[in-house]
Amino acid sequence: MVLRELFRPPREPSALGIMVFSALVGIATAEQLNAIGTILAIFALLLHIFTFDAAFTAAQLRRKSKLALITILNAVPYLAATVAWRDYTLIVALLAYTPVLAVYLALGLRGMLRTPPGYVAGAALLSYAAILSAALAGNPTRLTLLAFVLMMLYTASTAAYVESRLPIRKTSPLLPLVLWLPAPILAAVEEPILLLTCIEPSAKFLANAARNTKIDMKMIKRLGWIEFARLTFFTALLVTVLVLLRA
Numbered sequence: 591m592v593l594r595e596l597f598r599p600p601r602e603p604s605a606l607g608i609m610v611f612s613a614l615v616g617i618a619t620a621e622q623l624n625a626i627g628t629i630l631a632i633f634a635l636l637l638h639i640f641t642f643d644a645a646f647t648a649a650q651l652r653r654k655s656k657l658a659l660i661t662i663l664n665a666v667p668y669l670a671a672t673v674a675w676r677d678y679t680l681i682v683a684l685l686a687y688t689p690v691l692a693v694y695l696a697l698g699l700r701g702m703l704r705t706p707p708g709y710v711a712g713a714a715l716l717s718y719a720a721i722l723s724a725a726l727a728g729n730p731t732r733l734t735l736l737a738f739v740l741m742m743l744y745t746a747s748t749a750a751y752v753e754s755r756l757p758i759r760k761t762s763p764l765l766p767l768v769l770w771l772p773a774p775i776l777a778a779v780e781e782p783i784l785l786l787t788c789i790e791p792s793a794k795f796l797a798n799a800a801r802n803t804k805i806d807m808k809m810i811k812r813l814g815w816i817e818f819a820r821l822t823f824f825t826a827l828l829v830t831v832l833v834l835l836r837a
Contacts, residue, residue, distance in 0.1 A: 596660070597640045607818050608716040608745050609639055611825040615737045616720035618829050619836070620728035627671070631726035634667040635719060646712075649698025657695070671726060683725040690715050706753040706761045710769070713745035733832055736780055743773040744791055744824055748817055751798055755805050755813060763802035767795040781835060787828045790820070 600606050613635045617628065641660050648657040668680045694708075694715045702708045720738040724730040747770035753761040774792060777784035805813055 596644050598643050600639060600642045602814075603818050604814060604821070605642055605712075605716060606639060607821050608713060608741075609635060609642070609719045611821060612717045612719040612738070612741050612745075613723035615741055615825065615829060615832070616723035616725075616730070616734055617727045619720075619731055619734040619737050619832055620724035621731050623728040628727040630667055630671060631723045634664075634726060635723060637667065638664055638719065642716075646698075646703065649695060650701070650703050652699055652701075654699075657698075661691075667726065668722065679729065680725050683721050683730070687718050687722070690718060706750065706759060706765075709749040709753060710746045713749040714742050717742040717745050733835060736776070736784070737828060737832055739776060740773055740784065740787065740828065741825075743770055745821070747773075747791070747795060748821070751795060752813060752817060754798060754802060756810070757804040757807065763798050767799045770795050781831075783831055783835065784828075787824060787831060791824065794820070 613631065617623070617631060641664060645657060645660045645664075647653075648660060665684065668684055672678060672680045690711070694703075694711045697703055697705075697708045697711055703712070717738060720734065720741055721730055724734045747766045750761060750769055751766035753759045754763045754766060770791060774785060774788040777788055
């Protein structure tokens with residue numbers, strides 16, 4: 591019973607998609623991949639996936655001790671690898687993750703996880719799987735950091751986009767566009783070819799800002815699956831471009 595409460599698949603397909611796709615991007619951009627590290631990265635990802643719902647519920651219900659237990663449990667693969675390999679890259683990655691996690695936990699303790707800020711912060715939090723997976727599987731690179739930022743901006747902007755489409759929310763349709771705006775600028779400055787990945791999201795967020803259409807609440811699942819398909823397309827295109835850049 592305890593294990594069932596702690597380990598279960600996430601109810602939200604979007605959470606699963608963000609974690610898996612972000613990890614894929616991280617591994618695709620890592621240097622010096624090694625088999626043991628990649629297997630450990632997959633194990634850590636599965637641990638994150640199957641404890642996500644328990645962590646979300648614990649944060650929402652303000653069960654601090656259970657939330658602390660889940661947080662420590664999820665850190666074990668990284669701490670174990672650090673001790674075994676004496677590679678402090680993982681510690682740096684975890685420390686860099688702390689501010690995002692702190693914001694998310696603060697929102698949870700304030701009962702704000704099911705609000706627009708909570709969903710936006712949650713998407714950004716899950717996108718960090720790109721950095722963590724790269725750090726376990728090999729070494730994060732400049733492309734890893736760049737890809738993570740694009741994934742984070744895309745998923746956070748999409749969370750805001752979905753919120754702006756709901757009739758029960760008062761989220762401004764400009765918010766997704768504002769959150770996304772740094773992405774094409776960053777791509778243009780760092781790697782102009784990455785602008786290819788920004789075309790569809792930019793068009794979506796611009797159209798929503800110009801003419802925001804609220805959906806029927808009965809269509810929310812359909813909207814969720816549409817955005818999952820868009821995330822899949824964005825990730826596939828991003829990985830393709832990243833592989834070309836590494837060639």
